[in-house]
Amino acid sequence: MSQSRLTELTWRQVRRAGERGIALLPIGSQEQHAGHLPMGTDTLLVEEVVDRALDLLDREACDSPESPELPVPEIVRLPALPFGHSPHHLFAAAVSLSAATLGAVLDDVLDSLVTSGYHRIMVVNGHGGNDEIMRLAVKRFALRARVTVAACSYWTLTAGEDGAGRPDVTPGHAGWFETSLMLAAHPGLVRTPVPARTPVEPPPLFDHPPHPGLTVERHGEWERVDGSTDDASGADADRGGLLLDDRARGLARAIRAFDAASR
Numbered sequence: 001m002s003q004s005r006l007t008e009l010t011w012r013q014v015r016r017a018g019e020r021g022i023a024l025l026p027i028g029s030q031e032q033h034a035g036h037l038p039m040g041t042d043t044l045l046v047e048e049v050v051d052r053a054l055d056l057l058d059r060e061a062c063d064s065p066e067s068p069e070l071p072v073p074e075i076v077r078l079p080a081l082p083f084g085h086s087p088h089h090l091f092a093a094a095v096s097l098s099a100a101t102l103g104a105v106l107d108d109v110l111d112s113l114v115t116s117g118y119h120r121i122m123v124v125n126g127h128g129g130n131d132e133i134m135r136l137a138v139k140r141f142a143l144r145a146r147v148t149v150a151a152c153s154y155w156t157l158t159a160g161e162d163g164a165g166r167p168d169v170t171p172g173h174a175g176w177f178e179t180s181l182m183l184a185a186h187p188g189l190v191r192t193p194v195p196a197r198t199p200v201e202p203p204p205l206f207d208h209p210p211h212p213g214l215t216v217e218r219h220g221e222w223e224r225v226d227g228s229t230d231d232a233s234g235a236d237a238d239r240g241g242l243l244l245d246d247r248a249r250g251l252a253r254a255i256r257a258f259d260a261a262s263r
Contacts, residue, residue: 002074003054014076018117021074022259025109026050028132029127030083034174034228036191037182039093043082045063045178046126048185049154050077051247057255073259076118081105085129091223099133106137114145121263125153126253128171148262150254157250164239165246175230180240187206187237197231200224 002021006014028043038044054075061072086096097105106123112123125134131153138151155171170177175197182190187229204210207229 001059002072004076006076006078009076015117017074017076018113018119020146021118022122022255023074023076023078023113023118024050024122024124024255024263025078026080026124026126027084027106027130028080028082028125029086029094029096029129030082031086031089031096032092032126032174032227033178034226034232036232037174038186038192039095040082040177041174042084042127043080043183044189045181046124046154047080048181048244049126049251050124051243053159053251053255056248056252060252071259072263073255075255078109082110084127085133086127088129088222089227090262092227095162102130102133103137103140106134107141110137110141110147110149111131111145114147119147120258121147121149122255122258123149123151125151128153128173131186143155148225148258150258150262152251152254154247154251157254158246161249162242162246164242169230172229174204175232175237177233177243179232180237181244182240184240184244194233194235196233197226197228204229 002011004017006023009017026043026046028040028046030043031040032039043237054077057073057075083095083097084097085102086094087098090096099138110121123134123138125131134151141147142149155177158165166176169175172178179190179194204221204225205218206221209216
């Protein structure tokens with residue numbers, strides 16, 4: 001696979017890559033993740049999933065170098081945007097962009113890429129608070145620029161093969177899912193042993209809406225649950241590795257599908 005990092009290319013290489021390639025932008029956040037995970041958890045995890053997905057595509061290309069059914073996607077990876085929309089975590093600590101600022105940053109990055117010659121762009125998100133803003137930015141940008149843009153949050157892209165998942169707590173926040181992933185990807189950054197979480201009653205409305213289809217937010221809920229959505233004490237590195245690989249397979253398939261649809 002033709003895979004490169006924007007930071008390491010010359011401007012002429014950037015221009016040439018834009019003629020056929022896909023610019024891939026990971027976005028994350030810097031925010032509290034309970035007492036056992038680092039502030040950059042969302043950024044670290046989206047980078048890990050992207051790394052694994054691109055490695056998978058690389059291996060596929062090496063295994064089938066002449067296969068017309070598997071054309072080689074040309075990927076130019078941007079540095080991860082490390083800041084996101086996290087005002088709901090400022091009760092503890094976060095570096096947060098407003099929704100308007102994040103939307104404007106994404107708009108400027110997309111506009112810069114198009115001006116630099118790119119016609120295909122993919123945004124991969126690692127933080128729940130970015131999701132709606134990212135999707136709106138992509139939709140808005142495609143209305144005014146001749147570009148094909150895709151957006152996704154990594155936890156939604158699953159190949160359906162992990163067998164280790166717990167949908168009831170996925171993705172959660174600083175809970176079993178994220179902690180398992182971090183134990184697999186960056187075990188040295190997880191403060192262990194992870195303490196058991198005292199059950200919170202009533203459960204927060206943002207995670208347990210009173211009726212299907214409702215989005216409900218109540219003031220002070222994140223602070224009341226101490227910044228985590230579920231008990232992370234049973235998190236497991238082996239299952240985390242399976243979950244990461246499954247999301248990476250899903251992302252690799254999504255990249256291939258986007259490549260085929262936008263050529």
